[in-house]
Amino acid sequence: MNIEQLRTDTPGVEHVIHLNNAGAALMPNQVVNVMTGHLQLETRLGGYEAAGQSAVELDNVYNSIGRLINASPGEIAVIENATRAWDMAFYSLPLGPGDVVLTSSTEYAGNYIPYLQLKKLRGIDIRIIPNDEYGQVSLSSLQEMLRDDRVALVSLPVIATNGGPVQPIEEIGALARAAGVLFLLDACQAVGHIPIDVQKIGCHMLAATSRKYLRGPRGMGFLYVEKSLCRSLEPVFLDLHSASLQTPDTFEIRADARRFENWECNIAAKLGLGAAVDYALEQGIEPMWQRIQQMAHYLRSKLADTPGIILQDNGSTKSGIVTFTHQGSSAAQAQQWLAGQDKRINVTTSTVRSTMIDMQQRGLEEVIRASIHAYNTVTEIDATIEALVRMSRG
Template sequence: MNIEQLRADTPAVAQLIHFNNAGAALMPAPVIETMTRHIQLEASLGGYEAAGQCAAELENVYGAIGRLINAQPDEIAVIENATRAWDMAFYSLPLQPGDVVLTSSTEYAGNYIPYLQMQQQRGIKVRVIANDEHGQVSLPALKTLLEEERVALISLPVIATNGGPVQPIEQIGALARAAGVLFLLDACQAVGQMPIDVHKIGCHMLAATSRKYLRGPRGMGFLYVERSLCQNLEPVFLDLHAASLQTSNTYMIRADARRFENWECNVAAKLGLGCAVEYALAQGIEPMWLRIQHLAGYLRQCLADLAGVTLRDTGSLTSGIVTFTHQRNSATQIQQWLAAQDKRINVTTSTFRSTLLDMQHRGLREVSRASLHAYNTETEIDTMIAALDGLPSV
C-alpha cells in the first residue's frame, strides 16, 4: 500500500495520532471535498436543486456499496445511521411468540435492548450462544441450538465494539442457511476494515456505518437486504419514498431495499459515504485488512512488554481493535493522559454499558481501546507506548 499517500490524504495526522478508528476514523481529503462541494452547491442553488443536479452521483452510491459487499444496488438502503438501519431490518421481521433469537455474548447493548423489547411485546425468546475456548461463538453449541430450539433469527456483530474476536461468520451463515434461519449481521466494525462478501457469508441482512473503518461522515449508514427476502418484509413505518399512494384507500410499497429508507436525508453525507466507499475500494480492502492486522499485532506485542498492562482481546482471529487494562490507572485516566495537549493521542474507553454480557462474563467494567487503521504507523505506536510507559502512579 502507498502509506505516504494515505497519510497525505489525511491532513489531521500531522497534528495528532488517531487510534479511535472504531469510534470515528479520520475522513480522507476526497470525502471532505465531496461533502464541502455539495454544501456549497446547496448554498448557491438550493437544497432540492442541488440534489437534482447530483442525481446520477447519488444513484452511484448504491452501486459502490454493492461492489463493496458483493450485493446488487437494489439490495441496498442508505439510512441516516447504522442503528436505524439495523432497527429497520429487525423490527420488520414477523417474529411470533415462542420464536427464538440467537445472539452472541459480544452483542452490542443497542441491539440487545430491542431483543428484550420484542421479548416483552411479542413473547419471543432470547438465547446467547455459548463461546468456545477462544472466546468466540461455539459452532457446535450453535448447531445444537438450531436443532433443539425454534430459532427464527441469528443476529450478532462481526466484531464487538470492545474488541474481542472476529466471529466465524461464514460458518455461522452456512449453519443458518442449512437450518432455514434468517441471519442478521451488525458489520459496523467490519465494513471497511476487512473483506465482507454477503454471498460468501450467507447473511440475509447486514447493517453498517459510514463513520468507522469506511472513513465516511457521521450520521450515515446502510442496510443490505437479500433480494428474495426484501419483498416479504414490511418496514415498521412508511412514507412517500418507501411507498406510493395509489388511491385514497390504497398504497404500494416499493419493491427494492429502499423501502427501508425515508424521504429526507443528508445529501452531502450520502455523497460523502459514496466517496468513502470508492476511496476504500481504490486502496483495496484486502491490503488494508492485512496492514491493520499487522499494526494491531505490533501494538499487542508492545503492550505485552509494558509493566502493569494486561491485554484483553480474545479470539483466534483478532482485528484492528486492541483492548487492554492497566494495573494502576483506569481507562479514563489513560485516555485523558494520552489526549493531553503535548501528546494528542486519541484512544477511547469502552465500558460495560455497551457490551454488558461480554464484560460481565469476563469480570470487566471498562477497557482502554486503541483501534488502528491502515494510515497509522509503527512510529505512532512507539510514541503511544512511550507515553504509556510514562504514566504517573495514582
C-alpha cells in the same frame, strides 16, 4: 499499500495520533471534498436543485456499496446510521411469541435492548450462543441450538464494539442457511476493516455505518437486505419515499431495499459515504486488512511488554480493535492522559454498558480501546507506548 499517500490524503494525521477508528476514523480529503462540494452546490442552487443535479452521483452510492459487499444496488438502503438500519430490519421481522433469537455474548447493547423490548412486547426468547475456547461463537453449540425449530433468527456483530474476535461469519452463515434460519449481521465495525462479501457469508440482512472503518462522515449508514427477502419484509415504518399512494385508500411499497429508507436525508453525507466507499475500494480492502492486522499485532506485542498493562483481546482472528486495562489507572484516566496537550493521542473507553454479557462473563467493568487503521504507523504506536510507560511511572 502506499502508506505515505494514505497519510497525505488524511490531514488529521498532522494534528493527532488517531487510535479511535472504531469510534470515528479520520476522513480523507477525497470524502471531505465531495461533501463540501455538494454543500457549495446547495448554497448556490438550493438543496432540492443541488440533489437533482447530483442524481447520477447519488445513484452511484448504491453501486459503490454494492461493490463493497458484493450485493446488487437494489439490495441496499442508505439510512442515517447503523442502529436505525439494523432497527429497520429487526423490527420489520415477523417475530412472535416463542420465537427464538440466537446472539453472541459480544452483542452490542444497542441491538440487545431491542431484543429485550420484543421479549417484553411480543414474547420472543433470547439465547446467547456459548463461546469456544478462543472466546468466539462456538460453531458446534450453534449447530446444536439451531436444531430447535423455534429459532427464527441468528443475529450478532462481526466485530464487537469492545474488540475481541472477528466472528467466523461464513461458518455461522452456512449453519443458519442449512437450518433455514434468517441471519442478521451487524457489520458496523467490520466494513472498511475486513473483506465483507454477503454472498460468501450468506447473511440475509446486514447493517453498517459510515464513520468508523469506512472513514466516511458521521450520521450515515446502510442496510443490505437480500433480494428474495426484501419483498416479503414489510418495513416497520413507511413514508412517501418507501411507499406511494395509489388511491386515497391504498398504497404500494417499493420493491427494492429503499423501502427501508425515509425521504429526508443529508445528501452531502450520503455522497460522502459513497466517496468513502470508493476510496476504500481504491486502496483495496484486503491490503488494508493485512496492514491493520500487522499494526494491531505490533501494538499488542508492545503492550504485552509494558508494565501495568493487561491485554484484554481474545479470538483466534483478532481485529484492529485493541483493548487493555491498566493496573494503576481507570480507562477514563488513561484516555485523558493520552489525549493531553503534548501527546494528542486519541483512544477511547468501552464499558460494560455497551457489551454487558461479554464484559460480565470476563469480569470487566471497562477497557481502554485503541483502534488501529491502515494509516496508523509504527512511530505513532511507539509514541503511544512511551506515553503509557510515562503514565505507569506516575
